[in-house]
């Protein structure tokens with residue numbers, strides 16, 4: 273299908289106030305969409321389901337799904353968006369009020385004091401940055417896909433929930449048959465065209481905490497084996513870069529195990545902190561605004577892949593039995609959209625340790641906000 277036809281279908285779905293999601297996978301050129309046939313709010317009950325999942329930060333709240341059986345699924349190849357190229361040089365300034373900055377700085381100081389009591393190693397604190405834009409949501413979505421080729425870019429809508437959009441650099445889990453991949457992503461600097469970065473102890477430790485915690489979570493999950501890590505390297509995400517370690521392993525390919533892995537990983541210390549329960553409590557009690565779907569996860573659950581019909585051996589048949597793959601991303605660099613008011617609430621956060629500097633943490637949230645605001 274042509275991209276312009278896909279856009280037409282999405283616009284008509286949105287005008288009829290019917291749920292949809294459109295997304296583009298990292299390093300791919302295809303846009304995929306689920307257009308749900310009615311406006312039922314489906315909740316995810318188990319990991320045997322197939323469809324597009326949208327899960328909030330707080331696991332006590334409902335995880336939603338557009339079931340594949342209740343949706344029309346469309347695909348289109350990306351078209352070059354000339355407008356997005358021009359946008360690269362026109363970064364919109366971030367406007368904030370002093371009160372917002374004061375609140376965030378005080379919150380960072382409070383977290384540092386709390387951690388110094390020995391309660392926790394890391395707490396990730398986020399805030400909402402409001403921006404305005406006259407562009408249509410689909411124009412912004414298209415700009416994000418052009419600007420961030422290595423990110424998972426999406427636009428999700430349900431009339432009872434709202435409209436969300438984002439371009440995230442973080443994979444929660446990617447499965448293929450019995451293998452899985454995840455990552456430990458943390459530490460932030462502004463992107464430099466020279467690609468020469470010096471990472472200080474604070475960032476290195478902040479990221480190492482994430483790697484250690486994910487490895488520990490996986491070790492405690494039954495039916496997970498052969499977990500390996502890559503070397504840690506610098507990964508670009510728009511106008512910022514992060515430290516990243518790739519992690520991969522094997523599991524028994526069963527839905528229950530996948531659910532256990534996801535329940536263990538989410539929320540990762542990259543978006544919550546460590547120990548998780550202490551950090552989460554601090555976040556829920558102290559952040560000014562509810563995170564809603566920011567730092568939750570989203571993506572396709574049990575997507576059926578095409579496989580060859582000529583598979584004959586017993587081994588190959590067993591391999592074939594698990595022909596579904598799951599791709600979940602952490603909902604970072606995202607925004608809740610209120611297009612009728614031309615208002616967009618960007619969610620931006622950063623990991624705090626006892627070595628954090630409140631002023632630098634504030635600047636980090638501004639830099640992350642620019643990633644989204646620069647295409648709006």
Ligand SMILES: C=C(O[C@H]1C=CC=C(C(=O)O)[C@@H]1O)C(=O)O
Nearest residue numbers: 457458459460542620621622623
């Ligand atoms: C929590 C966010 O980023 C996480 C992912 C990468 C780097 C991070 C950091 O440097 O603090 C955060 O842990 C966010 O972008 O809102």
